[in-house]
Amino acid sequence: MALLEVRDLAVDYLTDRGTPLHAVEGVSFHLEEGRSLGLVGESGCGKTTVMMALLRLLPQEGRIVGGQVLFEGRDLLRLSEAEMRRVRWHQIAMVFQGAMNALNPVRTIESQIVEALTWHGLARSVQAARQRAGELLELVGIPAHRGRQYPHQYSGGMRQRAVIAMALACNPRILIADEPTTALDVMIQAQILELLEGLQRDLRLALVLVTHDLGIVAESCDEVLVMYGGVVAEYASSDAIFNTPRHPYTQRLLQAFPDVEEPGTALASIPGNPPRLDALPPGCRFEPRCHRRLQVCAAAPPPAIEIASGHWVSCYQAEAEP
Amino acid sequence: MAAISKFVRNPMGVIGTGMLLVVVCVALLAPELAPYDPQARLQVTPADILAPPDAQHLLGRDDAGRDVLSQLLYGARVSLIVGFTASFMSMIIGTTVGLVAGYFGGRVGNALMRVVDFLMVIPDLPLMLVIIAVMGRGLLNIILVIGLLGWTYTARLVRSQVLTVRERQYVLRARAIGASHMHIIWHHIFPQVLPLVIAQAVLDISVAILEESSLAFLGLGDPTLISWGTMLNFAFERAISAQAWWFLLPPGFAIVWVSLSLILIGNTLDQIVNPRLRSHHLFDARRMVNIQNSG
Amino acid sequence: MTSSSSLPALNPVPGPPPGGPGMGCGWPQAEGVPLLQVEDLHKEFPLPRGVTAIVRRQPRRIVHAVDGVSFALDRGDILALVGESGSGKTTVGMNVLGLQRPSRGRVCFDGYDVAEWAQGHGPSLEVEGPLAALSRRQRVMRLRQRAQMVFQDPYEALNPRQTVFDIVAEPLTIHRLTRSRDETEARVQAALETCGLVPAGHFWKRYPAELSGGQRQRVVIAGALVLEPDLLVADEPVSMLDVSIRADILNLLHELRRQRGITILYTTHDLATAGFFTRRMAVMYLGRIVELGPTAALLSRPRHPYTQALISVIPVPNPRRRHTRTILQGEIPNPVDIPPGCRFHPRCPQAIAECREIDPPLRPVAPGHQVACLLC
Numbered sequence: 002m003a004l005l006e007v008r009d010l011a012v013d014y015l016t017d018r019g020t021p022l023h024a025v026e027g028v029s030f031h032l033e034e035g036r037s038l039g040l041v042g043e044s045g046c047g048k049t050t051v052m053m054a055l056l057r058l059l060p061q062e063g064r065i066v067g068g069q070v071l072f073e074g075r076d077l078l079r080l081s082e083a084e085m086r087r088v089r090w091h092q093i094a095m096v097f098q099g100a101m102n103a104l105n106p107v108r109t110i111e112s113q114i115v116e117a118l119t120w121h122g123l124a125r126s127v128q129a130a131r132q133r134a135g136e137l138l139e140l141v142g143i144p145a146h147r148g149r150q151y152p153h154q155y156s157g158g159m160r161q162r163a164v165i166a167m168a169l170a171c172n173p174r175i176l177i178a179d180e181p182t183t184a185l186d187v188m189i190q191a192q193i194l195e196l197l198e199g200l201q202r203d204l205r206l207a208l209v210l211v212t213h214d215l216g217i218v219a220e221s222c223d224e225v226l227v228m229y230g231g232v233v234a235e236y237a238s239s240d241a242i243f244n245t246p247r248h249p250y251t252q253r254l255l256q257a258f259p260d261v262e263e264p265g266t267a268l269a270s271i272p273g274n275p276p277r278l279d280a281l282p283p284g285c286r287f288e289p290r291c292h293r294r295l296q297v298c299a300a301a302p303p304p305a306i307e308i309a310s311g312h313w314v315s316c317y318q319a320e321a322e323p
Numbered sequence: 324m325a326a327i328s329k330f331v332r333n334p335m336g337v338i339g340t341g342m343l344l345v346v347v348c349v350a351l352l353a354p355e356l357a358p359y360d361p362q363a364r365l366q367v368t369p370a371d372i373l374a375p376p377d378a379q380h381l382l383g384r385d386d387a388g389r390d391v392l393s394q395l396l397y398g399a400r401v402s403l404i405v406g407f408t409a410s411f412m413s414m415i416i417g418t419t420v421g422l423v424a425g426y427f428g429g430r431v432g433n434a435l436m437r438v439v440d441f442l443m444v445i446p447d448l449p450l451m452l453v454i455i456a457v458m459g460r461g462l463l464n465i466i467l468v469i470g471l472l473g474w475t476y477t478a479r480l481v482r483s484q485v486l487t488v489r490e491r492q493y494v495l496r497a498r499a500i501g502a503s504h505m506h507i508i509w510h511h512i513f514p515q516v517l518p519l520v521i522a523q524a525v526l527d528i529s530v531a532i533l534e535e536s537s538l539a540f541l542g543l544g545d546p547t548l549i550s551w552g553t554m555l556n557f558a559f560e561r562a563i564s565a566q567a568w569w570f571l572l573p574p575g576f577a578i579v580w581v582s583l584s585l586i587l588i589g590n591t592l593d594q595i596v597n598p599r600l601r602s603h604h605l606f607d608a609r610r611m612v613n614i615q616n617s618g
Numbered sequence: 619m620t621s622s623s624s625l626p627a628l629n630p631v632p633g634p635p636p637g638g639p640g641m642g643c644g645w646p647q648a649e650g651v652p653l654l655q656v657e658d659l660h661k662e663f664p665l666p667r668g669v670t671a672i673v674r675r676q677p678r679r680i681v682h683a684v685d686g687v688s689f690a691l692d693r694g695d696i697l698a699l700v701g702e703s704g705s706g707k708t709t710v711g712m713n714v715l716g717l718q719r720p721s722r723g724r725v726c727f728d729g730y731d732v733a734e735w736a737q738g739h740g741p742s743l744e745v746e747g748p749l750a751a752l753s754r755r756q757r758v759m760r761l762r763q764r765a766q767m768v769f770q771d772p773y774e775a776l777n778p779r780q781t782v783f784d785i786v787a788e789p790l791t792i793h794r795l796t797r798s799r800d801e802t803e804a805r806v807q808a809a810l811e812t813c814g815l816v817p818a819g820h821f822w823k824r825y826p827a828e829l830s831g832g833q834r835q836r837v838v839i840a841g842a843l844v845l846e847p848d849l850l851v852a853d854e855p856v857s858m859l860d861v862s863i864r865a866d867i868l869n870l871l872h873e874l875r876r877q878r879g880i881t882i883l884y885t886t887h888d889l890a891t892a893g894f895f896t897r898r899m900a901v902m903y904l905g906r907i908v909e910l911g912p913t914a915a916l917l918s919r920p921r922h923p924y925t926q927a928l929i930s931v932i933p934v935p936n937p938r939r940r941h942t943r944t945i946l947q948g949e950i951p952n953p954v955d956i957p958p959g960c961r962f963h964p965r966c967p968q969a970i971a972e973c974r975e976i977d978p979p980l981r982p983v984a985p986g987h988q989v990a991c992l993l994c
Binding site: 043044156157158159186187188189190191192195213214215216217219220239240243244253254255257258259260268269270271274 | 702703830831860861862863864865866868869887888889890891893894927928931932933934935936937938943945946947949
């Protein structure tokens with residue numbers, strides 16, 4: 002049984018005028034213990050929404066309108082708020098996008114970790130909490146004594162590590178990292194990814210990496226879920242996505258990625274823009290920008306087909322050779 | 324404009340504007356509305372002095388037998404003239420000082436801010452008393468005194484806003500394309516500063532009216548004009564012992580009415596123009612733009 | 619890593635742009651001189667001291683943002699300046715355009731010292747002929763017409779209260795280059811459409827908030843292009859955009875160079891994008907260039923350990939291609955406390971004892987290829 006199984010998740014956002022925007026539809030994937038999943042897509046494609054929906058942290062306008070989120074067999078969407086609070090952070094923790102900039106500037110790093118520990122009832126005393134905070138900092142590569150410093154005394158990479166330490170405070174089974182390396186230099190990016198991989202190995206953590214950067218997904222993830230316009234375009238193992246992509250969007254995305262071993266080859270770009278949620282195409286959401294579109298693509302959204310074991314594609318031409 | 328529609332939807336703003344419009348109409352139409360000319364010489368009998376309200380004099384008569392209602396209506400003019408003019412003067416001076424101090428900084432900025440500090444530390448009213456006592460009473464002097472001392476808060480406000488805007492990347496871009504300092508200040512900095520200044524100026528009008536009323540109450544108002552403060556001055560000296568509430572209450576009420584209306588408008592404007600965090604703290608608002616827009 | 623012989627040929631350097639230099643701004647083009655020459659550029663920022671430090675007469679702490687950078691750019695050339703935050707690459711760009719004044723060294727644009735022109739410190743010995751008669755303001759304007767900047771953050775570089783038309787027309791208004799509304803519209807339209815915002819009429823009424831990140835960046839580029847500059851300093855133009863959109867912008871810059879012969883100085887922290895369209899690359903670390911040479915050579919056979927590490931951590935979009943990554947520990951030190959000897963030695967996986975004492979200069983190791991390392 003998978004640690005986490007999401008089936009047909011659908012999320013709407015309510016606008017001022019009352020009409021719902023179908024931000025996410027029909028998202029399904031699963032996650033095993035100790036494995037990592039990369040959730041890839043452009044800004045606004047719904048990947049953060051999916052993660053927020055998992056943890057039931059959507060903003061006021063968000064509504065989960067369908068699907069199941071099975072964590073160890075229990076549907077998280079059916080839990081009460083009190084029960085959900087036992088899941089959040091204890092079982093599933095998240096490093097939010099831009100969290101490294103959202104640290105409380107007037108409190109030391111250590112005190113912020115201690116706060117998380119005491120709030121979740123994980124420390125018998127403040128002394129024990131401080132001890133544990135020190136351990137967590139060491140775990141992410143920060144010397145424990147630096148816990149007494151303030152966020153402004155940390156560099157960007159260190160702040161990101163501190164936020165990861167906070168997320169690990171309750172020994173979660175799953176860690177979700179939303180754009181953990183955006184705004185960091187390449188070397189620091191590599192360090193953070195190395196850290197996440199190490200944690201995944203040593204703590205048998207399941208990892209979800211949400212990003213728009215295919216490159217880090219290639220290096221760090223076992224499975225990849227490519228999202229476009231709120232739906233799943235392709236879902237397969239990392240190897241399959243990069244070597245035998247079937248969805249036209251995935252193919253174009255790979256061509257837009259500069260490969261340092263073949264510099265000088267033209268970078269492809271995808272003309273057009275992502276669909277507006279209030280003006281969704283009636284058929285496949287990628288159809289207006291697709292270089293291989295057919296009549297049928299505009300008629301109705303394509304269902305997800307499993308073209309090979311564990312390789313799902315939402316495209317009418319999934320089985321045709323590219 | 325989006326700001327105007329937001330203003331219209333805010334009940335405080337609408338009520339405040341309505342209240343202010345009443346006063347403005349009264350001031351403009353005073354000759355029409357007032358039943359009597361408050362300056363006219365009257366033949367009075369002792370019974371007319373401090374006479375209580377009746378059918379011909381809706382608010383009674385004052386200590387010289389003149390109609391209180393008419394005085395009240397004409398008094399609106401002085402208050403509004405002083406309020407708007409002095410506030411406008413403060414706005415101009417304060418914005419200029421704030422822009423220069425904020426944009427150029429350095430020694431000039433420091434010097435200007437020390438002047439501001441100096442003026443802010445001295446209590447306003449005693450200073451005004453001294454200046455009026457020396458310069459003499461008169462409407463122009465009062466406007467000058469209030470306007471020339473009231474710009475300091477605006478200057479501070481403008482300067483802090485300019486310091487923020489100055490560091491924005493589009494200002495750097497303007498420099499990179501060759502814009503002169505004046506161009507940058509006028510096109511890029513001033514538009515960001517103006518809304519805050521206007522919101523503050525409206526509140527300043529209220530302060531100016533109160534200060535004028537205080538000065539007139541203390542006997543330093545223009546002797547040739549009737550203002551609400553002067554009415555209060557006379558009422559305080561002469562009407563209280565006679566328990567002539569109709570002379571005391573109306574000017575006080577009018578001052579409160581105008582101040583309140585301006586404060587309501589000013590606060591509403593402030594709510595609209597002051598930059599606030601509008602995004603959910605877990606979302607980067609600018610990334611959400613892509614969901615809503617495509618071009 | 620493939621050898622350089624199997625890489626596709628890069629575009630040859632085109633000749634001078636048609637129509638003569640800089641739209642007749644009257645700046646005589648010096649012959650045989652590189653368009654841009656940076657000589658031993660230093661830029662320091664003194665940190666403000668607290669009262670106790672002043673009283674105790676402690677020496678001022680100084681941020682050595684740029685600590686001795688030299689390179690040259692020929693007309694039509696394109697150089698990538700690669701470095702992480704704190705390497706000084708943005709500061710170099712600002713000094714190249716005269717938006718900051720160097721602490722030491724100089725920047726020469728077409729033979730004229732930029733600092734003297736832009737900051738106005740009296741006539742230099744090189745000023746002669748018609749240019750000597752111009753006022754300081756006029757000289758700055760001429761420089762701005764010929765050298766422009768593309769900014770990193772498309773969300774911040776555009777004034778949210780200006781329409782796209784105002785933004786792109788602003789340089790024309792400032793420099794008074796057009797005589798009528800029609801002429802302005804024509805030039806704005808040309809600039810917008812060159813940058814792919816077609817039809818221009820659809821875009822120029824809009825405000826920046828209504829555009830996506832990629833579209834905003836195109837507006838920024840159009841705003842720089844409208845003056846028809848000879849040099850573009852592109853300061854990390856794509857790092858704030860999604861990977862799928864970067865291709866568009868990079869292709870646009872590539873085309874601008876190819877078709878119009880615009881010289882480009884491209885700063886970035888992402889080696890992969892630099893590899894795509896630049897001919898030469900300079901890798902910066904802590905204010906100095908540590909390796910400079912043809913892009914192809916640097917990518918296929920990097921010599922400096924820092925360059926090697928940077929290249930090794932570039933993500934490869936294929937899980938089957940396993941490669942060893944040299945992940946350097948720690949972070950770039952604070953430019954206030956530059957390590958003695960070779961400034962990279964504390965993090966260098968190949969450092970030897972001498973590296974702690976000797977500060978290696980840039981030395982040629984192959985034609986056009988220089989490295990600052992004792993081991994090369």
